[in-house]
Amino acid sequence: MRNRKAIAVQQQQQKRHSSRIAKQLAMGSRGNRHEAKLDIGLYENDTEADALSGDTNSSEGEGGSRGEVGVAGEVVGEVVGEVVGKEVTESAPGEGSRNADAETPAAVNGVTAEGGECTPDLVDIKIIYNKAKFDVSVSLDSTGASLKNTIHTLTGVPPAMQKVMFKGLVREERTLRDMKVTSGAKFMVVGSTLTDVLAVNAPKEVVAQETRADEPKKEPLCRQKQHRKVLDKGKPDDIMPAIKGTMERLPSVPLSGMFNKSGGKVRLTFKLEQDQLWIGTKERTEKLPMGSIKNVVSEPIEGHEDYHMMALQLGPTEASYYWVYWVPVQYVDAIKDTVLGKWQFF
Incomplete structure (x- = not known):
């Protein structure tokens, strides 16, 4: 009879000790372990909570320690599983939203999450051709070929007849970002318009005839x-x-x-x-x-x-x-x- 009571007391002590370990793992605070277990509903009734709230001293000894460790392991596994499972379930909606927001890129390939287009990185540059100067804003991702098309619009010089200099000759396949272009950069342009080329290549006789045709005819002497x-x-x-x-x-x-x-x-x-x-x-x-x-x-x-x-x-x-x-x-x-x-x- 005494042995049964001793065993019951020992088991009760082991369970209380295991509960204490589980609450310390879940809450990280010794002073709030009892309140934490009450909050998450691990007690089946108030009687069990009151019974397990006492400060009965645990038995010492090799046999007692082994039994306590075994029972404590089972209880710890059960309690920790319930606590962690409950915490994961309660925190899932908020964490999911935060993770979704964190993993959703602000823009992919120039398109925002809402479906709108991103504003490209623009840089203000100065184009100098002969004595004329042009201030334009271009994308850093535009290539040298795209820049030549812009210069053609401004100056009338075809891209094939342009020589564009910025820290050397501008290559058509490189982007302005690759060239490390910054705001205020100056691009020098050398080239001739089609009108200039045709004027230079026109036969002198044709030019002379056109000149004479434009002159008013003098009255014969x-x-x-x-x-x-x-x-x-x-x-x-x-x-x-x-x-x-x-x-x-x-x-x-x-x-x-x-x-x-x-x-x-x-x-x-x-x-x-x-x-x-x-x-x-x-x-x-x-x-x-x-x-x-x-x-x-x-x-x-x-x-x-x-x-x-x-x-x-x-x-x-x-x-x-x-x-x-x-x-x-x-x-x-x-x-x-x-x-x-x-x-x-x-």
């Missing part, structure tokens, strides 16, 4: 009033014959039968050995050094293209022109070359 009064007198009777379509050397005799500006007769004598041109009229003969004549201009007479009207420029301006009318066409080039010193006849 023979139609101007100051010359008409001489030409209207008609071709002189004693003029030297003209041969159209040929070029001849200066004759050994003076060119005669021509008119001057006042309508009087004039003759031209080329004194090549003296390097002089003698202009003779009825009144006098004027001897001019070839070097004093600045220029020689001529134009065919309308309706009489086998004869020219010619001007010898004796001073710095057109006001110094000495006009001679009805010069035979075959001698025009020879007169110009002789006076201007291109070739001489001896």
Whole structure:
């Protein structure tokens, strides 16, 4: 009888000791173990709670220790399992939400969790082309090829004809982020527009024709009033014959039968050995050094293209022109070359 009571007391002590260990593991506090077990409902009734609340001393000894350890192990496993299971069940909703929030990325591939697009990382840069400067905002993820398209829009220089420099030549496959571009970075652009290229490659003859086409057409000299009064007198009777379509050397005799500006007769004598041109009229003969004549201009007479009207420029301006009318066409080039010193006849 006494043995049964001793065994019952021993088992009760072991159970109480195991409960104490379980509560310490679950709560981490010796002073609140009883309240913790009451809160989570591990007691079946108030009587058990009151009975297990006492401070009965546990027996010592090798047998008592082994029994206590065995029973305590079972109780600890049961209590810990219930406590941990209950804590996991109660904390699951909150922890799940927090984990879901933590694992949900703010944006994947430029799209937010709500379905909207992310704003790309923009950087303000300066593009310099010739003397023009352009301030633009571009994405750090844009490539060199994309940047060239932007420059084409701003400058008109095609991407294939651009050389873009930023810490060296910009490569089309690299992004601005790879180039370590920061706000305020300057990109230098070298290149030509298609208009510039076509203008440079256009034949000079075409350009000259377009230039002449744009210039207002001048009235022929023979139609101007100051010359008409001489030409209207008609071709002189004693003029030297003209041969159209040929070029001849200066004759050994003076060119005669021509008119001057006042309508009087004039003759031209080329004194090549003296390097002089003698202009003779009825009144006098004027001897001019070839070097004093600045220029020689001529134009065919309308309706009489086998004869020219010619001007010898004796001073710095057109006001110094000495006009001679009805010069035979075959001698025009020879007169110009002789006076201007291109070739001489001896």
